[in-house]
Amino acid sequence: MSDLISRDLKHVWHPCSQMRDYEAFPPLEVVGAQGCHLHLKDGSRLIDAISSWWCKSLGHGHPRLKAALSRQMDRFEHVILANTTNDVIVSLSERLAALAPGLDHVFYAGDGSTAVEVAAKLALHGKKIQGSGESRFLALENGYHGETALTLALGDLGIYREAYREILPPVAFLRGLPYVDSTSHPLWTDCSEVWPALEKQLEENLAGLCAVVIEPILQGAGGMRFYSADFLRRLRAWTRERGVYLIADEILTGFGRTGTMLACEHAGIVPDIACLSKGLTAGWLPMSAVLVSKEIYGLFYGDYGHGKDFLHSNTYSGNALAAAVALEALDVYRDEDILGQVRRNQPHLAAAMGRVAAATGRLKNVRCLGAVAAADLHGPGTGSDARAGFRVYREAVSRGALLRTLGDTVYWLLPLNADPGVISELEGITLASIRAVLG
Ligand SMILES: Cc1ncc(COP(=O)(O)O)c(C=O)c1O
Structure with missing residues (x-):
C-alpha cells in the first residue's frame, strides 16, 4: 500500500x-x-x-473551459450575489432563461440537492402566498433528488433514505410508471393503456398537493431507467389542470444527456420550475441553477416584510468562477455541436x-x-x-x-x-x- x-x-x-x-x-x-x-x-x-x-x-x-476560468480568475473569483451583479452572471442568466420558454428567472445555489430544496421551498411558499396552502409533495417511484433531508424524502430509494426515515417528511409516490427501453418502444409515444391507473393515483393524492417532483425521462440513481415521453406530457397536462406545480429535476438530464438540451423537450413540455447542475459547469465547479416561471416569480414580487420575500441564501450562490465556466460551456455546446x-x-x-x-x-x-x-x-x-x-x-x-x-x-x-x-x-x-x- x-x-x-x-x-x-x-x-x-x-x-x-x-x-x-x-x-x-x-x-x-x-x-x-x-x-x-x-x-x-x-x-x-x-x-x-x-x-x-x-x-x-x-x-x-476542455481547453476553452480552462481558459474561461483563468480569464475570470484574473478579474475576481467570488463576490456576494445579494446586492451585487456582474456581466457574467447576467449573461449566464439570459442564456439559461432562453432554454425553456416562460422560465425567465434564475436562482443560483451550490449543488444539485440544494437546487431541489430551493424548488420545493418556492412551490410551498408560492402556494402560501396564494393563500391556498397546499403543502404535500408527490414524486415518482425509483426517483432520486439528492441527499438533504427534504430531497431524500422526495427520493424513493431505500438504501439512501432508510436510516433517516424519522426526519423525512411524508411524500407520496406514483407507481407503475411506463418504462421504455428506447424511443422506439410503443409506450414512448402512447401510454394511454397505463395512464388511467396513474391518473387514479394522482387524483387520490390531489387533496393538499403542492407539487409533483420528477426526474424527466431518465431516472439515474434509481437504475438508469427511461420512461414514456407521452406520460410526461400527460403528467404536465394533469398538473396544469389541477393547479399543481411540476418541478423537473434536470440535474442529470440537463445539458444534452438524453439527446435534447433539457429532457422535458422530449415531451414538448415546460415545467413550472427546473433544476440544473452537473453539466451546467460541465463538471468543473459546483453550481446549480433553478429556473422559475414568470408566474411563480411574480407571486414573490412585492413590498418587503409581507411574507413574499424568498430569503434563501447560499454563500456561493452565483459564484463568478463557476458562472464564467458555465457561460463558456454553453458556447462550446453550440460551437462543437x-x-x-x-x-x-x-x-x-x-x-x-x-x-x-x-x-x-x-x-x-x-x-x-x-x-x-x-x-x-x-x-x-x-x-x-x-x-x-x-x-x-x-x-x-x-x-x-x-x-x-x-x-x-x-x-x-x-x-x-x-x-x-x-x-x-x-x-x-x-x-x-x-x-x-x-x-
Ligand atoms: C437527478 C438528481 N437530482 C439531484 C442530485 C443531487 O445533486 P448533488 O449531488 O449535486 O447534490 C443528483 C445527483 O446525482 C441527481 O442525479
Whole structure:
C-alpha cells in the first residue's frame, strides 16, 4: 500500500462508500485527467465511463473551459450575489432563461440537492402566498433528488433514505410508471393503456398537493431507467389542470444527456420550475441553477416584510468562477455541436451494449437513450447479496475503465463528446469484466 493510500485511509471518508471496501480495493490514485480518461499514479489510463458522477459532460480538461476560468480568475473569483451583479452572471442568466420558454428567472445555489430544496421551498411558499396552502409533495417511484433531508424524502430509494426515515417528511409516490427501453418502444409515444391507473393515483393524492417532483425521462440513481415521453406530457397536462406545480429535476438530464438540451423537450413540455447542475459547469465547479416561471416569480414580487420575500441564501450562490465556466460551456455546446455528437453516438452505444448482452448472456433490459446505455446483470451469482456489480466494477478497473455500477445495473454515461473509439474500447472491457465475474 502506497504512502498516499495509507494517509488517505487514515483521514479521508469517501462519499457513497463502505470504507471497509477500500481495505481490499484501495482508492485509485489519480494524477491527471484529460478528455474521457483518468491517468493514475501507476501509469495506467482509465476510461471515465460515468463522467465522474455524471457531470463531466464535455470531458476532462476542455481547453476553452480552462481558459474561461483563468480569464475570470484574473478579474475576481467570488463576490456576494445579494446586492451585487456582474456581466457574467447576467449573461449566464439570459442564456439559461432562453432554454425553456416562460422560465425567465434564475436562482443560483451550490449543488444539485440544494437546487431541489430551493424548488420545493418556492412551490410551498408560492402556494402560501396564494393563500391556498397546499403543502404535500408527490414524486415518482425509483426517483432520486439528492441527499438533504427534504430531497431524500422526495427520493424513493431505500438504501439512501432508510436510516433517516424519522426526519423525512411524508411524500407520496406514483407507481407503475411506463418504462421504455428506447424511443422506439410503443409506450414512448402512447401510454394511454397505463395512464388511467396513474391518473387514479394522482387524483387520490390531489387533496393538499403542492407539487409533483420528477426526474424527466431518465431516472439515474434509481437504475438508469427511461420512461414514456407521452406520460410526461400527460403528467404536465394533469398538473396544469389541477393547479399543481411540476418541478423537473434536470440535474442529470440537463445539458444534452438524453439527446435534447433539457429532457422535458422530449415531451414538448415546460415545467413550472427546473433544476440544473452537473453539466451546467460541465463538471468543473459546483453550481446549480433553478429556473422559475414568470408566474411563480411574480407571486414573490412585492413590498418587503409581507411574507413574499424568498430569503434563501447560499454563500456561493452565483459564484463568478463557476458562472464564467458555465457561460463558456454553453458556447462550446453550440460551437462543437455537442447535441449532434450525442445523436451520432447513440446508435453506437445501443449496439455496443446489445452486443455485450448477446455475448455474455448475463445482461437483460438493455436500454439506451441519448448518451446513456444501461442493462441489468442477471442469472446465477447476481442479486443483492452477491455484489456482482461491485465485482464487475473491480474487474473493469483492472482492464481500463472506471465503470461504477448501480447495484447490478451496468451503465455507460461517457462524456457527451466521447469518440466512438472509446465506446468500442469500453464495450470490450465491459464484456471481459462480466465474463470474468459471471463466467
Ligand atoms: C437527478 C438528481 N437530482 C439531484 C442530485 C443531487 O445533486 P448533488 O449531488 O449535486 O447534490 C443528483 C445527483 O446525482 C441527481 O442525479
